[in-house]
Amino acid sequence: MPTCQYCQHRWTWKQTMKVTTTIDTAYTCPHCGEKQYATKKSRTQFFLLTLIPPLGLFLNLFDLPFWFIFGWITLTGIATLTLFPAVLKLTSTEEFFF
Numbered sequence: 001m002p003t004c005q006y007c008q009h010r011w012t013w014k015q016t017m018k019v020t021t022t023i024d025t026a027y028t029c030p031h032c033g034e035k036q037y038a039t040k041k042s043r044t045q046f047f048l049l050t051l052i053p054p055l056g057l058f059l060n061l062f063d064l065p066f067w068f069i070f071g072w073i074t075l076t077g078i079a080t081l082t083l084f085p086a087v088l089k090l091t092s093t094e095e096f097f098f
């Protein structure tokens with residue numbers, strides 16, 4: 001779970017989901033109100049996780065039943081969302097990709 005680098009408070013899964021549902025790259029800590037950012041490494045890891053559900057579309061090439069592909073996308077989609085707070089690491093300064 002992500003830990004605020006400012007107040008060292010560990011965010012719960014629910015708090016993380018609430019705080020990160022924003023288009024802003026800065027997340028406001030629910031405890032101290034300071035701005036926190038996802039580290040470059042955790043953003044990369046999350047990006048790789050989001051690539052797993054669409055892989056189900058490639059399973060289509062192997063003549064698998066529709067329910068299997070639908071199940072794959074649904075389950076891996078849920079797993080990606082569930083794992084997101086576990087992958088997220090916070091930093092007090094924004095790190096850019098380039």
Ligand SMILES: [Zn+2]
Nearest residue numbers: 004007029032
């Ligand atoms: Zn904090």
